[in-house]
Amino acid sequence: MPPSAYEISWFGDRCLRVCFGEQNTPETRVRVLSAFRLIESEDFEKRFSLTPAYTTLLVRFHPLAVREPERTLRTILESHPSGACEVEFNLIEIPVCYDADFAPDLESVASHAGIAPPEVVRRHSGAAYQVAFVGFTPGFGYLTGLPAELAAPRLPNPRTRVPAGSVGIAGDQTGIYPSATPGGWRLIGRTPLRLFDAHRANPSLLSIGDSVRFRAIDRAEFESIHRTIEGSV
């Protein structure tokens, strides 16, 4: 990766903020992802903790334990000049039930898009998504790839409680609520999968860089998967 492709600045006294571009573009996101993977694989002593986002990577460390953090970071980032670190993509399939009970805002998304609700389901579950990063709350994946016509504004009055597993749309983003929280996204379905479980080997179902597809399931399959997951705990 050429040095000109990023800028490093202090973010307080124990974080460095690496910025890979001013615009949230696919190229910038790939740079963030490859830098994230590179540091993860080269930082053998686990001195750095990383928070990737759309255009930036926040690198946290103990300021008295890491000497010359900026230089160390540049050395790692420039150790693969082409930026071509091996990137594997997991494909995560997420079953989603788009039944009316789980989709209080399907109608409003449909009318906003000027298409019928079943067509929203078809397009939402037909698209290919990628996890730009996992952030905000444990296990919440920021997905890119929502078909443009499905974009819809946030609810004017957020709900006080959105059930875990709810699949929503806000602006040009789609995502899944990992735990029950208040929220203003338009809900169009629900997955029976657990997005986050601290006691699993892989606590977060989604990781940065993963490819994601939604598979439409009926209520019976939702209940069946749900029972299996609950029974395994």
Next chain:
Amino acid sequence: MHSFSILEPGMLTTVQALGFPHHVEMGVPEGGAADPLSLIVGNRVLGNFDSAPALECTLTGATVRFQEVATIAITGGETYVQLEGASSRTLQPWNPHRVNAGDVVRMGPITRGCRTYLCVAGGIAVRSTLFGDSTNLRAGFGGFHGRALRAGDTLDFDPAEARPVNRVMDADRFSPQLLDRRTLRAVELPLADRFDPDGADRFWRTEFTVSNQSDRTGIRLEGASIPTLCAGRMISEGMTPGAIQVPENGQPIVLGVDHPTTGGYPVLACIASVDLAILGQLRPRDKVRFEPVSVSDAHRLLRAHYQQLGKFPKREVPIR
């Protein structure tokens, strides 16, 4: 295993260890004690590892009964602590105390500061996760079943985990720096196109009031409104405890240990590491100001702080 049970949990009492910032990329903040300095000192007084889990009480203390003999220390926010048992007495904070089986430890309201720690020799036993031993209330994991404590809960500890401490320590020397100082040092970020110099200047000159909308996720400040130049144009990015975000209403939020790991508001400055523990002791209506420091000065202050803390013998974590 020895145990104690909760008779009254107070407003919000959770099991907290030291924060563990190692899997932020899963959206999990470092969490842990909101005032880690009080936890560390309480643990050192008892011969525990710095990271041993303890009770964190918020604004009001808890009342607990010990089923077995224990050694405890109470640190952090100021409160009146009464030991009720065969020989009833008042317990001095920041000191180790022996309690007998059946004794009740009753903590009153927290009158100065916001959070009081009840540390137990051996540390509270918890089921560890990849994210450490602390309670994450939002996602409901860690600590004691991932939730706030309730009357009737029983917590285990193993006194054999602690090492005897011979030295008498003047641990209460940390109290004034945590509870009296209300000017926090912070490192300013490049203003870039997010703030104008007048807005930043206003921030450094203002005495803010801590809002009662504050918790472990963040401290909301009331006072002068700080204008931002980038409303609605920010792209979400990584955050850290102590980051001072300015949302559209101009009222700054200082992120706490349970902060959202990413956020879309511009950050004006970040609290210097040396002063982060004070954030955990800010209570609603407290007045607070900020003072700019350079990165190198912040590191110098932190080094001096560790030298002071180093006078308290630390138990090194064995290498496994």
